[in-house]
Amino acid sequence: MxxxxxxxxxxxVQLVIMALAVLGSLSSYVLLGTALSEMSVQVMDAMRSExxxxxxxxxxxxxxxxHQITTLPGLNHIEIVTMTDIFFYSESLRLLAIPxxxxxxxxxxxxxxxxxxxxxxxxxxxxxxGYGIRVGDVIxxxxxxxxxxxxxxxxxGILSGKTGVLLHPLSSYExxxxxxxxxxxxxxxxxxxxxxxxxxxxxxxxENIGRGLAIKAIAEEYSDAQANLTLSDSLVTGLRGLILxxxxxxxxxxxxxxxxxxxxxxGVLRAIGLPRPWLLLPAFMQxxxxxxxxxxxxxxxxxAIATAIGLESNRAALLQxxxxxxxxxxxxxxxxxxxxQIQFLFTSVPRLFKEAW
Amino acid sequence: xxxxxxxxxxGISRTFLMGETPVRALHQINITVDAGELVMLLGPSGxxxxxxxxxxxxxxxxxxxxVWVDGVSIYTLNDWKLSKFRSQCFxxxxxxxxxxxxxxxxxxxxxPLRLLGSKQPVKQxxxxxxxxxLGERIHHxxxxxxxxxxxxxxxxxxxxxxxxxxxxxxxxxNLDSHTSHEIMALIRELVSENNSACLMxxxxxxxxxxxxxxLHMRDGELL
Numbered sequence: 001m002x003x004x005x006x007x008x009x010x011x012x013v014q015l016v017i018m019a020l021a022v023l024g025s026l027s028s029y030v031l032l033g034t035a036l037s038e039m040s041v042q043v044m045d046a047m048r049s050e051x052x053x054x055x056x057x058x059x060x061x062x063x064x065x066x067h068q069i070t071t072l073p074g075l076n077h078i079e080i081v082t083m084t085d086i087f088f089y090s091e092s093l094r095l096l097a098i099p100x101x102x103x104x105x106x107x108x109x110x111x112x113x114x115x116x117x118x119x120x121x122x123x124x125x126x127x128x129x130g131y132g133i134r135v136g137d138v139i140x141x142x143x144x145x146x147x148x149x150x151x152x153x154x155x156x157g158i159l160s161g162k163t164g165v166l167l168h169p170l171s172s173y174e175x176x177x178x179x180x181x182x183x184x185x186x187x188x189x190x191x192x193x194x195x196x197x198x199x200x201x202x203x204x205x206x207e208n209i210g211r212g213l214a215i216k217a218i219a220e221e222y223s224d225a226q227a228n229l230t231l232s233d234s235l236v237t238g239l240r241g242l243i244l245x246x247x248x249x250x251x252x253x254x255x256x257x258x259x260x261x262x263x264x265x266x267g268v269l270r271a272i273g274l275p276r277p278w279l280l281l282p283a284f285m286q287x288x289x290x291x292x293x294x295x296x297x298x299x300x301x302x303x304a305i306a307t308a309i310g311l312e313s314n315r316a317a318l319l320q321x322x323x324x325x326x327x328x329x330x331x332x333x334x335x336x337x338x339x340x341q342i343q344f345l346f347t348s349v350p351r352l353f354k355e356a357w
Numbered sequence: 358x359x360x361x362x363x364x365x366x367x368g369i370s371r372t373f374l375m376g377e378t379p380v381r382a383l384h385q386i387n388i389t390v391d392a393g394e395l396v397m398l399l400g401p402s403g404x405x406x407x408x409x410x411x412x413x414x415x416x417x418x419x420x421x422x423x424v425w426v427d428g429v430s431i432y433t434l435n436d437w438k439l440s441k442f443r444s445q446c447f448x449x450x451x452x453x454x455x456x457x458x459x460x461x462x463x464x465x466x467x468x469p470l471r472l473l474g475s476k477q478p479v480k481q482x483x484x485x486x487x488x489x490x491l492g493e494r495i496h497h498x499x500x501x502x503x504x505x506x507x508x509x510x511x512x513x514x515x516x517x518x519x520x521x522x523x524x525x526x527x528x529x530x531n532l533d534s535h536t537s538h539e540i541m542a543l544i545r546e547l548v549s550e551n552n553s554a555c556l557m558x559x560x561x562x563x564x565x566x567x568x569x570x571x572l573h574m575r576d577g578e579l580l
Contacts (some may be wrong), residue, residue, distance in 0.1 A: 268455040271416055272514070273444025273472050275437060349416040350408075353451075 015290075018254045022294035025247040026329055027302060030322050032243070033236055035311055040232030044195045044225045050167050052104045054199065054222050055191040057206065058214040068209050069189060074197025077104050082173055082187045084180050085144040089131065092144065095121075096166075097173040097185075104192055106165045111135050112157030118174035121153035125161030127169070133158075141169075143179040151178050193222065195229040244332050252336040255283070259344050266344055267352030276345045280338075287337045288330070295326050362389040362425070363522050363554035366413050369422035371405075371577075382408045383419065384577045390522065395548055395555040397565060400574035406558040407526055409574070413556060414447055414524045415439050427521060444472040448515030448523040448553070450544070452530035454507040456499040462486060462510045463495040469518045485513045489543060505536035512540065516547045523548055525557040529564075541567055 045052070059065065061080060070078055082097040098114060099105065107114070107122075112135035115122050121141070123133060133139060133155055140150035153175065159165050176185055193202060199222055206215050259266070266279060302322060303315040311318070344352070371383040382405045390396045398406045411417040413424055415431045424431050426446055434442055448469070456465045463482050470478035486495045489509040491502075499507050508528065515523055525544060529537035545567045548555040557568070565571050573580040 264453060265455050265457060268449070268451060269457075269468070270440070271414070271443065271447075271449050272469055273440045273442075273447070274468070275440045350411045 014254050014258045015286075018251060019290050019293050021247065021250050021254065022290050022329070022333065023297050025243055025250075026294050026298050026322075026326070027305065029240055029243045029247075029329065030298065030302060030318065030325055031306060031309070031311065033240055033325070034306070034318060034321055035309075036232060036236045036239065038311060040229055040236075041195075043228055043232070046164075047225050047228060048164070050106065050164050051218070052192055053190040053218060054193045055189075055203070055206065056216045056218055057189040057191060058186055058216075059189075059211055061187060061189060065209070065211055066189070069191070069206070072202065072205050074194050074202050075191060076194040077192040079103055079190050080187050081190055082176060082185050083168075084176055084185060086169075086179065087142045087144050088127070088139065088169075091127070093127075094168045095141065095176060095179070096168050096170050097176050098170050104190075106162075107170065108160040108162065108165050109157045110160040112155070115156045115171045115175060118172055118178055119152070119154055120156040120171065121175065122157040122159060122170040123155055124159045124167045124169065125165075126167065128155075128158045129161070141179065145180055145184060148179070195222070195225045196233070199223075199226075244328065247329065248332045248336045251287075251333055252340050255287075255337060255340040256343070259283075259340060263344060263352045267349045270345075270349050270352070279345060280341050283337050283341050284334060287333045291326070291330050291333055294329075295322070298322055363392045363394075363427065364413055364556070365389045365425045366409075366419075367423050367425075369409070369412055369419045369424070371408055371412060371417070371419050381577045383412065386422070386577075386579055388413070388572070388579065390554040390556050392521070392554050393549065393552045394569045395545060395557065395567065396570045396572060397568035398556060398558045398572050398574060399560070399562060399565070402560075404574040405577040406574050408577075410524050410526055410556060410558050414449070414522075415443055444469060444518075446521040448518065448520035450508075450511050450515045450523065450525040450528045452527040454499070454504070454511040454531075456507055456510055456514070458499050461496045461498055462491060462502065462506075462513075465499070465510055466514045466517050469514060473518055475518075481517055482513070485517045486510070488547075489513045503536075504532055505539065508532060508536070508540050509543065512543055512547065516551060516553070519551045520553055523553050523555040525555065525559075527558055527560065529559070529561065537561070537564075 057069070066078070066080070069075070079099060079101060081099060081103075083094050086093050086095045096105075098107075109122070110125060112122070121139070123139070127133065135155055135158060137155045138152050139155060140152055142148070142150040153171065159170075173185075193199070199217065203215060203217060206213065269279065270276075299319060299322060302318055306318050366386055366388045369383050369386040369388075370381075373380045373382050386409060388409070398409065400406050408417065412419050415424070415426075418432050426442070429442065431439060431442060456462075457468075463479065463486065466482040466486055467478040470481055475481060483492070483495060486492060489512060491506060491509055491513070494502065494506065499510070502510065508531075512528070515525075523544070528544065529540055532540060541564045544555065544557070547553075
């Protein structure tokens with residue numbers, strides 16, 4: 001314990017610098033990694049079209065099936081959507097029931113309101129423009145699955161023509177029921193992958209679930225998103241590696257300076273018979289303590305810093321990153337300590353006694 | 358191997374490289390120091406005194422020759438055993454006192470005792486500190502002690518475990534004349550009390566009267 005105290009306190013300024021270096025680099029490591037990950041996800045989202053899904057799965061969904069799908073690794077988002085194919089004049093379209101849960105679809109209106117009754121419909125901007133349709137107009141829709149007569153719908157709103165906004169008309173579930181009977185309104189699960197998972201292997205996993213699922217890959221822009229994420233991941237890995245290397249190097253230099261200033265005393269201790277592990281242990285304890293300080297301070301301050309710099313990751317996610325990353329950092333710190341200590345512990349005692357060591 | 362010798366070196370040679378030039382530090386040295394004997398090693402700078410002391414104390418392996426301490430050829434021991442052997446048999450006094458600055462005089466003196474697993478390190482350390490005249494200053498840190506007092510602590514640290522051999526390398530090199538005499542007298546007294554062997558390297562012939570035997574070195578050889 002006394003040796004540890006000596007090891008810690010023999011160079012207080014360097015100790016403080018070491019603690020600050022660990023805190024700074026650990027914070028940078030976590031914040032930079034989180035920021036870049038957020039950025040890549042945003043870029044990936046931006047690269048997605050108005051139909052941001054990679055798989056469409058049809059089947060009879062129950063809780064068990066949904067659970068099986070949601071637990072597949074690589075799935076980013078799942079939503080169950082009811083839709084049916086329709087004709088509008090010569091257009092063959094897909095009419096969607098307005099999603100009740102969180103959706104990846106962008107349903108921004110440029111005019112009017114969302115359809116709320118069974119006879120209301122919202123149409124995309126291109127359709128409104130192409131046929132000169134306005135809010136309040138009544139249009140006739142015919143199901144492509146039946147031979148029923150066209151059904152009139154009142155246009156309650158027009159979707160925005162901006163990039164990424166949905167290109168399909170929307171109505172309520174009851175509205176869809178006016179076109180086809182409920183037993184023919186099979187819900188579909190729309191799956192969005194995380195951009196890192198291999199599409200083919202994910203499809204195989206889906207197929208392995210069985211249950212008579214009809215699986216359709218619709219990932220036209222997935223490879224672009226995947227390439228972007230791979231690039232982003234490489235960037236994150238590279239930058240994190242750089243931070244780790246700088247941390248290791250700066251710690252090693254500071255530890256070396258501390259050790260160097262006490263090398264004569266290390267020589268004396270070794271001369272009087274102190275075994276090497278006894279000298280190594282206090283150094284490891286010192287590193288451990290510095291990292292505990294760094295972790296504690298980062299734990300308390302990182303969420304506030306993240307908020308201040310505009311990171312969207314919530315507190316829990318950020319601290320989860322920190323908890324995962326601290327082990328990598330501690331490994332690097334202990335490795336640096338070991339490398340520096342070996343220099344001193346395996347140098348001959350007479351050499352440690354020399355002034356110009 | 359003669360058991361009467363506390364330490365014996367036979368045919369010790371050591372050569373260093375200065376750049377690419379080999380420099381002979383020790384050449385075929387034969388030396389013995391007996392229990393209770395204080396041997397002074399005199400010689401000019403660079404004559405090999407300190408190298409010989411390091412070699413005999415297990416800190417620097419010779420290129421040739423062997424060192425026996427109490428019948429044990431010390432360089433046949435592995436590092437762990439040699440460290441243990443040094444803590445059991447050797448005491449060291451250096452020119453720079455080199456006490457641990459964050460530890461009190463009492464704690465510094467306890468280090469060898471704790472290495473040996475002594476049951477009463479505080480009592481033993483207090484006794485020897487009182488013996489060297491620092492009974493009132495045992496809780497002082499090295500920074501609060503004068504040079505002479507620090508060297509007294511270092512002497513106490515070297516002798517507290519009653520080692521078989523004390524190696525002293527210029528123990529008065531950093532002290533004034535008056536304090537030097539006090540320290541030399543103290544070492545002489547404690548070494549005799551413990552019946553320890555002592556090999557002391559010094560430049561100063563002034564203290565030769567305290568030695569049982571004086572050896573002179575020049576260019577790596579005993580004269």
